[in-house]
Amino acid sequence: MSQEIKKLWSERFKITSLLVNPMGRLGLYGVLNLIQETAWMHAETLGFGIKDMEQQGLFWVLTRQTLQMSSWPAIGQHICVETWLRPPDGAFVSREFFLKDDNGEIIGRCSTSWLALDRRTKKILPSQDLRPWEQICLDQSNGLITEKIPVQGAYESLAKFRVRNSDLDTNQHVNNTKYAQWILDSIHYDLHKSLALKSYSVNFLAETHLGDKVKVERSCSAPSVDEVSAGITTYRGARLEDDKILFTARLEWEKIKA
Known part of the structure; x- marks a missing residue:
């Protein structure tokens, strides 16, 4: 496989019944999993696979993610996810997608920021020294x-969740896609039928582990989407035990056209 092919990687997926939401279209949780899978496949070719990470005594953590979508494929259609890495900016490494x-x-764009951590000490490692980028x-x-x-700011509580076995990734942390699922499950079902998601941004601030109880809250600083039928809403998640903020997220909605 040529070096150029490794720099730019793509995967093509069929939108099956396993990926669609109740409206018959690929949704946020589904697309985040396809993005993650594409990144995973590319990482394996670059020496970032699970065994490679274990041997090197480190692991990567996703710190921020932003996604914008102009349309959502329906069941039976296909989506191609392209990804590449950008040179490190300080300790951060960026992975981007079309x-x-x-x-x-192009119906969507996604950008992610990553940090390398020492597997034993959990300290941030200087990413620029880890690879011939x-x-x-x-x-x-x-x-x-x-x-x-x-x-x-002021937030109101929407829902509470307990971290289960199926929420964990290979590093024994909650998989990043699960945070989006918690937010979606906190939103009234009628809104999912009348609104389409335009963008999703999330900051991951602390680790979440098996057995943790997490509350999802919505910001009170702006009208909620159920009041204006569209717009931007900010969410955050906190651990019930110590009120530690685990993540913040911002979702932008638009009314589905008739």
């Missing part, structure tokens, strides 16, 4: 920035 439909048109990165951007989402 999402394309059956015609090759010029050999595996592309110096191009899809135009998205992973922004910081504020934590402070």
Whole structure:
């Protein structure tokens, strides 16, 4: 496999019944899993696989993610996910994505930021020293920035969840896609039928482990989507035991066109 192919990786997926939401379309939770799977496949070719990470005594943690979608494929259609790495910026490494439909048109963009941690001490490692990045990165951007989402302010509680076995990833932490699922499960079902998601951004602030109880809260600083039928809403998750903020997220909605 050529070096150029390794720098830019793509996977094509059929939208099956396992991936769609009750409206028959690929939803946020589904697309995040396809993005994760594509990144995983690419990482294996670059020496970032599970066994490689264990041998090197480190693991990567996702710190921020931003996704924008202009349309959501329906069951039976296909989606192509393209991904590449960008050169490190300080301790952070960025992985970016394009999402394309059956015609090759871009229907989505995603940007993610990662930190390398020592598996034993959990200390952040200097990412620029870990790889010959010029050999595996592309110096191009899809135009998205992973922004910081504020934590402070007044919030109202929506739902509570307990971390289960099926929520964990191979590092024994909650899989990043599960946070989005918790938020979606906290939103009234009628809104899912009348609104389409335009963008999703999340900041991961602390680890979540098996048995933790997590409350999902919605910001009170702006009208909620059930009041205005569209707009931007900010969420956060906190551990019930110590009120530690685990994540913040911002979702932008638009009314589904008739």
